[in-house]
Amino acid sequence: MLHLAYDAAIAASQTALVAHKPGAPPTTLRLMNRETLILGTQEGESLYRLADGCVALAQYLPDGRRQVCDILGPGRIFGFAVQGSGQCVAEGLTYCTIERFGQSNLRANMLTELAGMLNRQQNHALLLGRKTASERVASALIDLAQQFSRKRRSGTRTHAVFPVFPTRADLADWLGLTLETVSRCLHSLKRQRLIRLTRPELISIV
Amino acid sequence: MLHLAYDAAIAASQTALVAHKPGAPPTTLRLMNRETLILGTQEGESLYRLADGCVALAQYLPDGRRQVCDILGPGRIFGFAVQGSGQCVAEGLTYCTIERFGQSNLRANMLTELAGMLNRQQNHALLLGRKTASERVASALIDLAQQFSRKRRSGTRTHAVFPVFPTRADLADWLGLTLETVSRCLHSLKRQRLIRLTRPELISIV
DNA sequence: CGTGCCGTTGAGCGCTCTCAACGCACGTGG
DNA sequence: CCACGTGCGTTGAGAGCGCTCAACGGCACG
Numbered sequence: 335m336l337h338l339a340y341d342a343a344i345a346a347s348q349t350a351l352v353a354h355k356p357g358a359p360p361t362t363l364r365l366m367n368r369e370t371l372i373l374g375t376q377e378g379e380s381l382y383r384l385a386d387g388c389v390a391l392a393q394y395l396p397d398g399r400r401q402v403c404d405i406l407g408p409g410r411i412f413g414f415a416v417q418g419s420g421q422c423v424a425e426g427l428t429y430c431t432i433e434r435f436g437q438s439n440l441r442a443n444m445l446t447e448l449a450g451m452l453n454r455q456q457n458h459a460l461l462l463g464r465k466t467a468s469e470r471v472a473s474a475l476i477d478l479a480q481q482f483s484r485k486r487r488s489g490t491r492t493h494a495v496f497p498v499f500p501t502r503a504d505l506a507d508w509l510g511l512t513l514e515t516v517s518r519c520l521h522s523l524k525r526q527r528l529i530r531l532t533r534p535e536l537i538s539i540v
Numbered sequence: 541m542l543h544l545a546y547d548a549a550i551a552a553s554q555t556a557l558v559a560h561k562p563g564a565p566p567t568t569l570r571l572m573n574r575e576t577l578i579l580g581t582q583e584g585e586s587l588y589r590l591a592d593g594c595v596a597l598a599q600y601l602p603d604g605r606r607q608v609c610d611i612l613g614p615g616r617i618f619g620f621a622v623q624g625s626g627q628c629v630a631e632g633l634t635y636c637t638i639e640r641f642g643q644s645n646l647r648a649n650m651l652t653e654l655a656g657m658l659n660r661q662q663n664h665a666l667l668l669g670r671k672t673a674s675e676r677v678a679s680a681l682i683d684l685a686q687q688f689s690r691k692r693r694s695g696t697r698t699h700a701v702f703p704v705f706p707t708r709a710d711l712a713d714w715l716g717l718t719l720e721t722v723s724r725c726l727h728s729l730k731r732q733r734l735i736r737l738t739r740p741e742l743i744s745i746v
Numbered sequence: 747c748g749t750g751c752c753g754t755t756g757a758g759c760g761c762t763c764t765c766a767a768c769g770c771a772c773g774t775g776g
Numbered sequence: 777c778c779a780c781g782t783g784c785g786t787t788g789a790g791a792g793c794g795c796t797c798a799a800c801g802g803c804a805c806g
């Protein structure tokens with residue numbers, strides 16, 4: 335578990351606080367690696383679209399325990415559900431480019447996008463509540479593959495090759511495990527020849 | 541963990557399958573205790589509003605493992621996010637009365653309702669991923685109190701008295717624990733004088 | 747060359763699960 | 777009336793999965 339102190343994580347010097355312009359045309363902003371974007375800033379909500387890169391939506395307990403709710407790849411929308419408790423912050427896992435909307439835009443898509451987010455969260459609850467450590471890691475890899483893979487064929491089989499932007503610690507906080515367990519499960523999968531890891535960047539074999 | 545077989549749970553004889561009428565005025569339907577309502581039935585989605593009673597939204601793994609995503613009290617809306625995987629079924633924990641809408645109604649509220657559901661799910665992810673067994677049970681009791689308590693004052697303190705509709709097994713599947721652990725945690729809280737249980741129905745003391 | 751971050755690996759412990767038995771309330775039928 | 781079955785909750789004993797603590801190597805950076 336990441337033991338960043340809560341305050342440190344929130345109020346860190348490397349925090350991007352951005353002015354809010356409701357109804358304005360989409361503004362693009364950049365997020366550095368390990369930079370934190372606080373959602374639901376002051377007046378009203380705005381929505382964000384991850385144009386490029388990888389972002390983690392994370393929650394913190396007062397004692398520093400972290401839970402990553404979701405890992406977002408290019409095209410994903412975020413910034414919903416910022417009222418009250420259950421606040422998430424967006425943490426850049428790479429250098430990211432992000433577009434900010436007012437609530438008014440995207441009305442049509444928003445609902446299905448939101449429903450999709452809820453769907454993902456429910457699946458994740460199933461993972462967190464009822465799956466074993468290796469099942470969680472396997473599910474995570476499949477999810478990452480769907481979001482980040484560029485399909486390649488090498489020989490007879492189709493490999494899904496994709497970079498793993500979250501660190502072991504990020505994966506652990508996403509999957510409700512510790513980084514050691516994640517590491518062990520990955521190498522267990524490697525031993526079973528289900529994945530290959532040349533670097534901490536992956537090739538999964540069906 | 542509840543070891544109802546997947547098929548048994550889904551295709552049980554006590555399953556309420558209802559015809560769908562999009563755009564129609566709200567229809568009310570009844571759900572008996574332990575009866576299952578399959579959401580996302582055939583063509584298009586409809587939304588449901590729990591008028592009275594208590595309902596659990598549950599997911600099943602092929603081997604029968606169950607995860608309860610949420611426990612719903614009167615007034616709550618459900619039936620979002622029924623596409624693809626992550627399907628939930630609604631299981632009545634009491635005798636319930638439910639209203640069914642077409643998607644068209646409730647447009648304005650729906651978005652905030654949906655965002656609220658997402659918010660709850662994110663909080664629940666934090667619970668499932670990063671809280672200890674007793675913290676989970678405590679959080680669950682607080683949640684149930686907020687949904688089901690009728691406030692009463694006895695003496696100087698304000699007790700929140702509320703009935704616990706979910707069984708120990710339901711609570712376990714909600715909190716990612718086993719029913720034995722739930723039972724032990726409850727009695728641990730009782731020993732600490734933080735709650736009272738006259739029957740498996742509660743009084744929480746702040 | 748020192749420092750810090752990331753990832754790996756090992757040893758040991760502990761929280762939670764598993765398995766089991768029991769009590770209790772309820773309904774059913776002899 | 778009692779015997780029986782079932783569902784729910786409780787409690788205990790033991791085991792195991794995953795956590796904790798620790799050490800180590802590789803790499804980037806100043």
